[in-house]
Amino acid sequence: MVIPVHDVNPTRRTPWVTYALIAAGFVVFLRTPGMAGSVTGEGGLAQLCRLESFLDQWAAVPRELIHERLPRLVPTGQVGVGPAGPGCLVGPPDYDKSPPLSVLTSMFLHGSWLHLLGNMLFLWIFGDNVEDRLGHVRYLLFYGVCGYAAAYGFAFVNADSGTPMIGASGAIAGVLGAYLALFPRVRVWVLVPFLLFLPLRLPAWTVLGAWFALQAVYSYGAGVSQAGTVAYLAHVLGFAAGMLLAWPLRRGTLPPPEPPGAVWGRRARPGTPWQGQSRPGW
Template identity: 40%
Template sequence: MFIPLHDSNGLKHIRTQYVTITLIVMNVVIWLITGPLIGEQAAMRTATGLGFIPAVAFDYAVLEPSLVLVPADATYITYAFLHADIFHLGSNMLFLWVFGDNVEDALGHVRFLIFYLACAAAGALMHGLLMPTSQGPLIGASGAVSGVIAAYVILHPRVRVWVLVLFRIPLPLPAWIPLLLWIGQQFVMLVLDTSGNVSWGAHVGGILAGGLLVPLMRRRGVPLFDRTIVTPQAVETKKPAAIPVNGKGPWGDRRG
């Protein structure tokens, strides 16, 4: 539907979004060492061992011991650091880069990390509740990132964000327009697309967790539904320079 490109929503409480940057770096490194660098067969085994498998988590099935890499409960988190390909990785990390810094700013570094992991776990849980006997591994940071998106629109709905609409038209829009449309799409697709490769349930679980947690975990004094309009730099207007009364600029008379 759209691709986020940029916002100019400055940080107010932290200097640098260390957790957001670290999460992005970790996701990229883990994708490299569990995908392109080890080959397809090994990547599939890694996805099985670290991905979230509802049937295993809910005791409908038992994973072959040679494939077990972490306890089943840990896969509620580990799955969120695996990605199928560079496009899967890139889309999740782009959303995290554009929106994660301001959510981290509103929560603080430690609470943002807890928030991110909690949204990831909620995404896995919702996926499992909707498909409890599924034996396919769930992978990807979408559940966690969905929570970040929900938090952002609750915190900063009026910030104008540059987005690429229909993958070709760049527009500066108030954040609530593209983000609420995106959130609505996840709920609609959860009902309509029950057999596709995308886990809409994980997205919805992350959205619900993010919406519930951000009011509880935000810093004291951080408002919800901030009314301040912040415009991307590319469309900011500047006051024209004052013209001297005598009609002369800094280099003398104006020339036509």
């Protein structure tokens, strides 16, 4: 799997929504019980019980989404001792949870620093150009629609699952699908793990197409030993939703120029062909 680090694709407006989503992801992660001080998100039993209670309240659970009802017993966040030894206590929920709304809150939850940083990296690199093309408001709505499509699609296939779904991966996969539809030939700098890390500049269709193919293979449990711990199918569904939503905008999207002498530049420089001009379809 290649690691994207930069795309040569100037923008004409500041991606405030993308910045806000990234900032919100970090803020929520730092306020998630036990996550801020751990690289892996793992800890003692008391921390695990608090985390289970937190996720049960704020994460999306497939069987709750499909059946529209909450379980009678949920983790309380406290540790107890039973016949099998210490464990997390359960009891009637002391909160009112809306399953549809839990899809929205689950988009800002992550299970580890690696989970968070991986998602935010992809959003940082590819989100600004999709926001630039859609506009701030439409981009925010697009992001939410892709997240909901990924979550509910996964829930329909796993209707009896009680495992909480967390992460912005489904929504960000939608951003990747839109990027592929709008900017398939844009060059993307990636690091390829070969001995150390080999930097290459590849077209977006190669990078994102390979990413989608891996998610599709993993969604069938091939090539990974713990496929059930990651909702790969949600990635596939989010990507497909984003690509379908962005496809009608392809004809109005001009291919971006590559600023001369600014390989790592993000913004359009004065003198580029579309600087100061409007694009068709805006």
